[in-house]
Amino acid sequence: MNEVAVKTIKRSFAYFIGLIFLLSIPLIVKSAYFHHLLIMIGLAALLGMSNRLIINSGAWFMGMAAFYAIGAYGLVLLREKVGMDYWSAVPVIGLITAAIALGLGYATSRVRGIPFAIISVAFAEVIRLTIIKTPFLGGHKAWVCPPPEPIFGITLSSKIGIYYLILVLCVIVGFLFHRLEKSPTGNALMTMAENEELAESIGINTTRYKVVVLMVGALVASLTGTLFASYIGIIGPTSFSLMTSVIILMTIVIGGMANIWGPIIGAAFVTLLPEILPGQAADQNIAYATIVLLTLFWLREGLISLPKQLKTYFEGRAAHKPASISGR
Amino acid sequence: MYILISQSLINGILAGMIYALIASGFTLLYGNAGVLFFAIGEVFMLGAVLLYCLIEGMSISYFLGVVIVMALLGTFGMFLERAIFRRLTGNDLTFAIGSLALGMLITGIVLKTFGERGKGLITPFPGSFKITGLVIAYDKLIVVGVGLVVIVALHLFFSFTKTGRAIRAVAQDVEAAQLMGVEVFRVKSLTFFLALAVAGLAGALVAPLYYVDAFMGTPVLMTALIVVVLGGLGSFPGAVIGGLVIGVLENIGQTFLGGTTTLLLFMIVIVMLILRPEGLFANE
Amino acid sequence: MLEVRKLTKRFGGLTAVNNLSFEVERGLIVGLIGPNGAGKTTVFNLLSGYHKPSEGDIIFNKKKISGMKPNKIASRGLVRTFQLVNLVKNGTAISNLLAGYHLQRRAGILATIVKTNKARSEEQELWDKAIEILKEMKLDKRWNQSVSSLPHGNQKALGMAIALAAKPTMILLDEPTAGMNATERASVIKAIHRTRETGVTVMLVEHDLKMVMGVCDRVIVMNFGHKISEGTPEEVSKNEEVIKAYLGYDETNRSGKTVYN
Numbered sequence: 001m002n003e004v005a006v007k008t009i010k011r012s013f014a015y016f017i018g019l020i021f022l023l024s025i026p027l028i029v030k031s032a033y034f035h036h037l038l039i040m041i042g043l044a045a046l047l048g049m050s051n052r053l054i055i056n057s058g059a060w061f062m063g064m065a066a067f068y069a070i071g072a073y074g075l076v077l078l079r080e081k082v083g084m085d086y087w088s089a090v091p092v093i094g095l096i097t098a099a100i101a102l103g104l105g106y107a108t109s110r111v112r113g114i115p116f117a118i119i120s121v122a123f124a125e126v127i128r129l130t131i132i133k134t135p136f137l138g139g140h141k142a143w144v145c146p147p148p149e150p151i152f153g154i155t156l157s158s159k160i161g162i163y164y165l166i167l168v169l170c171v172i173v174g175f176l177f178h179r180l181e182k183s184p185t186g187n188a189l190m191t192m193a194e195n196e197e198l199a200e201s202i203g204i205n206t207t208r209y210k211v212v213v214l215m216v217g218a219l220v221a222s223l224t225g226t227l228f229a230s231y232i233g234i235i236g237p238t239s240f241s242l243m244t245s246v247i248i249l250m251t252i253v254i255g256g257m258a259n260i261w262g263p264i265i266g267a268a269f270v271t272l273l274p275e276i277l278p279g280q281a282a283d284q285n286i287a288y289a290t291i292v293l294l295t296l297f298w299l300r301e302g303l304i305s306l307p308k309q310l311k312t313y314f315e316g317r318a319a320h321k322p323a324s325i326s327g328r
Numbered sequence: 329m330y331i332l333i334s335q336s337l338i339n340g341i342l343a344g345m346i347y348a349l350i351a352s353g354f355t356l357l358y359g360n361a362g363v364l365f366f367a368i369g370e371v372f373m374l375g376a377v378l379l380y381c382l383i384e385g386m387s388i389s390y391f392l393g394v395v396i397v398m399a400l401l402g403t404f405g406m407f408l409e410r411a412i413f414r415r416l417t418g419n420d421l422t423f424a425i426g427s428l429a430l431g432m433l434i435t436g437i438v439l440k441t442f443g444e445r446g447k448g449l450i451t452p453f454p455g456s457f458k459i460t461g462l463v464i465a466y467d468k469l470i471v472v473g474v475g476l477v478v479i480v481a482l483h484l485f486f487s488f489t490k491t492g493r494a495i496r497a498v499a500q501d502v503e504a505a506q507l508m509g510v511e512v513f514r515v516k517s518l519t520f521f522l523a524l525a526v527a528g529l530a531g532a533l534v535a536p537l538y539y540v541d542a543f544m545g546t547p548v549l550m551t552a553l554i555v556v557v558l559g560g561l562g563s564f565p566g567a568v569i570g571g572l573v574i575g576v577l578e579n580i581g582q583t584f585l586g587g588t589t590t591l592l593l594f595m596i597v598i599v600m601l602i603l604r605p606e607g608l609f610a611n612e
Numbered sequence: 613m614l615e616v617r618k619l620t621k622r623f624g625g626l627t628a629v630n631n632l633s634f635e636v637e638r639g640l641i642v643g644l645i646g647p648n649g650a651g652k653t654t655v656f657n658l659l660s661g662y663h664k665p666s667e668g669d670i671i672f673n674k675k676k677i678s679g680m681k682p683n684k685i686a687s688r689g690l691v692r693t694f695q696l697v698n699l700v701k702n703g704t705a706i707s708n709l710l711a712g713y714h715l716q717r718r719a720g721i722l723a724t725i726v727k728t729n730k731a732r733s734e735e736q737e738l739w740d741k742a743i744e745i746l747k748e749m750k751l752d753k754r755w756n757q758s759v760s761s762l763p764h765g766n767q768k769a770l771g772m773a774i775a776l777a778a779k780p781t782m783i784l785l786d787e788p789t790a791g792m793n794a795t796e797r798a799s800v801i802k803a804i805h806r807t808r809e810t811g812v813t814v815m816l817v818e819h820d821l822k823m824v825m826g827v828c829d830r831v832i833v834m835n836f837g838h839k840i841s842e843g844t845p846e847e848v849s850k851n852e853e854v855i856k857a858y859l860g861y862d863e864t865n866r867s868g869k870t871v872y873n
Contacts, residue, residue: 060421107602114364115605118557122594122601125550129591176725183724184710184717184735191711194700200682201660201692202778203715207681242550246428253425282444285436292429296422297412 042166048251048263050220058193063124069240071225086148101218105211256302344575345475349530351567353523359499359562367431369549375531390452405524446541560607619668630837646834689781712777765796
């Protein structure tokens with residue numbers, strides 16, 4: 001059996017074990033707080049993965065909170081005003097999100113780099129301010145959102161139910177995005193991101209790809225928004241601020257952009273750090289910021305590059321050893 | 329009606345001056361050092377906080393305080409350049425997030441030392457004068473005046489002095505500038521000095537007019553960014569004119585449209601950037 | 613095959629290309645030459661869709677392509693290379709080459725993600741083809757290396773291979789031998805001949821007059837945005853206007869080659 005096949009089998013086995021582990025956690029560890037953390041990590045990871053997809057295609061999108069909000073508010077409004085249940089509302093929200101992302105994508109198709117980033121931030125703020133200024137959308141008031149109705153006979157009203165739902169979504173999205181990267185389409189996206197001129201010259205329709213990628217990222221984010229609303233139970237405009245978009249970006253910058261694990265590890269980092277840090281708001285800010293700065297300073301490619309950096313570091317030290325071995 | 333508009337105009341010019349200064353700092357840093365310095369809002373806040381401490385804590389006079397604040401923050405900028413940014417390679421996104429974290433750090437430190445409540449500063453130039461039925465406060469006039477002087481000075485500096493032109497050369501093309509004998513590192517240090525000094529100046533000027541607290545930088549950053557991008561990244565004139573325009577629009581909007589001003593402003597910005605992404609005064 | 617009618621391009625006050633008309637017949641190797649600033653690269657940019665003409669038409673294979681986007685033009689069979697090396701710098705030799713097959717892939721996006729049998733076999737086929745091409749360029753051992761570590765000549769050759777991977781019916785080569793030594797130049801000339809043998813029409817922009825005269829069937833000469841002569845290499849080299857244009861150019865810039873483009 002050749003080397004590649006052995007490696008693939010080993011890796012698949014590791015994933016399998018990991019999956020079993022994650023599936024059985026709620027049964028082993030009963031702490032509700034622990035479940036809460038895992039759910040928050042899952043949500044952050046989904047947002048991070050979708051933001052990373054968009055950024056890796058060359059568009060500096062920094063307003064992910066917008067689509068997160070569209071999902072959450074869409075669900076809440078469809079429930080309250082139209083009386084839909086979770087599972088009927090989701091496809092409708094999907095269509096709305098896709099339409100908005102389509103429009104935004106085509107409108108900004110000629111805009112690159114920093115101006116695009118500013119548009120994305122302004123867009124997120126426009127969404128948030130629209131919510132605040134429109135009484136129909138609730139203004140500053142908080143909406144209550146019940147958990148999803150049972151489907152296929154499975155009840156999802158408990159924390160554990162939502163946990164499994166989010167876990168399944170994470171696995172599916174992670175798997176699909178990972179496969180996408182390795183596929184020829186992923187290669188086309190990377191070509192487009194690194195060298196748009198070249199991509200166009202070999203027939204890649206950069207506009208269409210950019211818009212589609214934005215739509216896919218937006219859909220995942222808004223789906224995550226519906227889960228967020230269903231889990232937390234109460235949503236208000238403060239959950240979808242500029243800071244939210246920034247934190248999502250942090251998951252990819254700190255975790256690393258190189259592969260799909262980056263945003264997942266970044267999500268864990270970003271979610272757990274505030275919990276570990278003691279003290280009041282000011283101290284927390286200082287500690288959080290310092291740790292983020294140090295991480296960025298030492299691990300410029302993110303936490304996932306840690307094994308690589310450690311290896312280089314130790315190999316560098318080993319190279320100095322021969323002088324002592326030769327008996328001086 | 330006339331009074332309403334004129335008063336808004338005056339307040340708009342005042343706000344515009346502040347935006348112009350902060351935006352200039354940001355655009356200088358981007359154009360010269362390629363740095364997206366998102367902590368510029370916090371530097372603005374530091375300017376106000378430091379001035380407060382100097383005046384209230386050490387009884388230093390207003391103008392001297394302002395000069396000291398500029399010098400301090402300018403030096404801080406040079407320190408940042410040498411200690412951190414010179415060592416750093418990495419993509420733009422890392423820098424952006426890093427400077428955001430830096431801003432958070434500064435806010436945290438200020439919260440701890442300065443306290444959470446906003447503090448007021450007694451205006452050094454009380455009183456106002458009337459002209460054609462409008463009331464113009466002296467201190468606001470001073471702010472606009474000082475701002476104008478600094479902006480004109482900067483413009484002259486960039487246009488006519490050797491160092492100023494060296495800075496512009498680096499902004500246009502680093503390699504060509506090097507070939508012509510410009511010491512790029514020196515220029516970068518100077519750019520950081522100027523940028524932070526100017527942003528800090530804006531804060532110091534604003535301090536006596538409103539009040540000083542640790543969070544005053546955040547809303548300003550957003551507007552400054554919009555100004556920078558509308559005016560053209562890296563363009564000093566763009567930042568100045570853009571700042572004034574936005575300041576005036578914002579104020580007139582507030583007077584007549586109230587709360588939805590920011591929303592409308594953002595929408596206008598989005599449309600403008602779609603139509604002309606490079607900004608109005610794109611790269612010199 | 614390619615017909616250009618009254619093509620004009622203005623940038624603000626500057627007219628880079630002025631009322632240019634010419635035709636390229638199928639299967640020929642045509643050269644576009646002229647002193648620096650004559651407008652040659654602008655013509656290529658217009659032909660390949662990177663600029664929109666201010667006036668005039670471009671007709672390729674009997675269909676109007678003026679004003680189309682580059683990717684659409686490429687899908688119609690007209691592909692270009694770039695004067696300065698244009699690759700995905702962070703990518704490997706093979707990933708760059710495989711990207712070029714974009715237009716040829718039949719398997720859908722979902723199919724490649726799920727790795728259906730059809731998708732997998734298509735990818736394997738393309739991989740084998742790519743390795744073959746790398747072997748011909750003597751790069752097969754370095755298939756997994758970053759392209760930035762390859763020597764300049766190889767990088768340009770790879771650029772041309774990527775363009776050919778898109779299976780064009782006509783290819784535009786932008787200064788294919790710029791910055792190359794004699795051996796590299798010879799292999800480029802060989803590659804151009806081979807390309808023509810596979811049925812692809814070639815049009816190239818070049819500064820190396822000797823190379824152009826040796827390789828091309830027909831030559832079009834430009835100066836200041838106009839066409840000043842057209843014909844076989846012999847005819848054109850005897851044309852007075854052409855000699856004047858190049859002589860005037862030669863006086864200021866010795867060898868007819870530029871230092872940097």
